[in-house]
Amino acid sequence: MKTDSIFYRLFQEFPRIFFELIGKPPEEANAYKFSSVEIKQTSFRIDGVFLPQQEDEQIIYFVEVQFQSDDEIYSRLFSEICLYLRQNKPKHNWRAVLIYPTRSTDTGDTKHYREFFDSGRVTRIYLDELGDAESLPLGIATIKLVIEDEKTAIARARELIDRTRLEIHSPPQQRQLLQLIETILVYKFLNMSREEIAAMFEIGDLKQTRFYQEAKKELRPEVEQEVRLEVEQEVRLEAVPRFLALGLTVEQIAEGLGLSVEEVQSAAQNQQSS
Numbered sequence: 001m002k003t004d005s006i007f008y009r010l011f012q013e014f015p016r017i018f019f020e021l022i023g024k025p026p027e028e029a030n031a032y033k034f035s036s037v038e039i040k041q042t043s044f045r046i047d048g049v050f051l052p053q054q055e056d057e058q059i060i061y062f063v064e065v066q067f068q069s070d071d072e073i074y075s076r077l078f079s080e081i082c083l084y085l086r087q088n089k090p091k092h093n094w095r096a097v098l099i100y101p102t103r104s105t106d107t108g109d110t111k112h113y114r115e116f117f118d119s120g121r122v123t124r125i126y127l128d129e130l131g132d133a134e135s136l137p138l139g140i141a142t143i144k145l146v147i148e149d150e151k152t153a154i155a156r157a158r159e160l161i162d163r164t165r166l167e168i169h170s171p172p173q174q175r176q177l178l179q180l181i182e183t184i185l186v187y188k189f190l191n192m193s194r195e196e197i198a199a200m201f202e203i204g205d206l207k208q209t210r211f212y213q214e215a216k217k218e219l220r221p222e223v224e225q226e227v228r229l230e231v232e233q234e235v236r237l238e239a240v241p242r243f244l245a246l247g248l249t250v251e252q253i254a255e256g257l258g259l260s261v262e263e264v265q266s267a268a269q270n271q272q273s274s
Helices: 003-013 015-021 026-031 073-088 111-118 138-145 150-167 171-188 194-200 210-216 221-245 250-257 261-273
Strands: 032-038 045-052 059-065 093-100 122-126
Touching: 003 015, 003 032, 003 045, 003 059, 003 138, 003 171, 015 026, 015 032, 015 093, 015 138, 026 032, 045 073, 059 073, 073 093, 073 111, 111 122, 138 150, 138 171, 150 171, 150 250, 221 250, 221 261, 250 261
Parallel strands: 059 093, 093 122
Antiparallel strands: 032 045, 045 059
């Protein structure tokens, strides 16, 4: 999964989530601009930087997303930060935030950088230790979907979609978050198309599916809703073999796709006989 690009998009479109993640008031995001920063004359690039937009006592936040073990992560990160400070000479103080999927992924050697950790300049966040998604703010729960096991990602995504529609009242922000959830699912289930995922979770435009377009030619306005439901049903049934191949049980697939156990079993049998 391209986690760097997902987190970059997440923090760019929803900077409030980052400040919730580090225990700060989400309103602080209003005073920051998030971007990726390339260090001149080197091959270094910092994943993301929250830069204050005003000359006050706010802090620069350097963000690093690390989903693979890397023994040299800290030597590289602090080299990048020190070069940035030398080249840009910012007036603001700074902090570094590293985001790991699990504590075991954090294999960097810290012996030369103890002072950074002891001073509180560095915060390490392990996503699997944030708590149950149900009890977390919506943004942080969405971040946890990145590390959700494939066998539970379906049900978790449906919960996030329901929460998004309930808690986010701004149509543009709601659409952005739904698209982000869709993107995470696309990376998790690479053998499924974006259209299949969007239709399955009711987060895309079902009118773009092949089945809908063919049916539309003979569609009367009074039965459009019925055909829409048929589109959803067809896409979900077509997805059953894919999830069976991932090792999910019939019961898990039925719950995740909103089908009955009998419908899942029938779809599986049809696949075997075809």
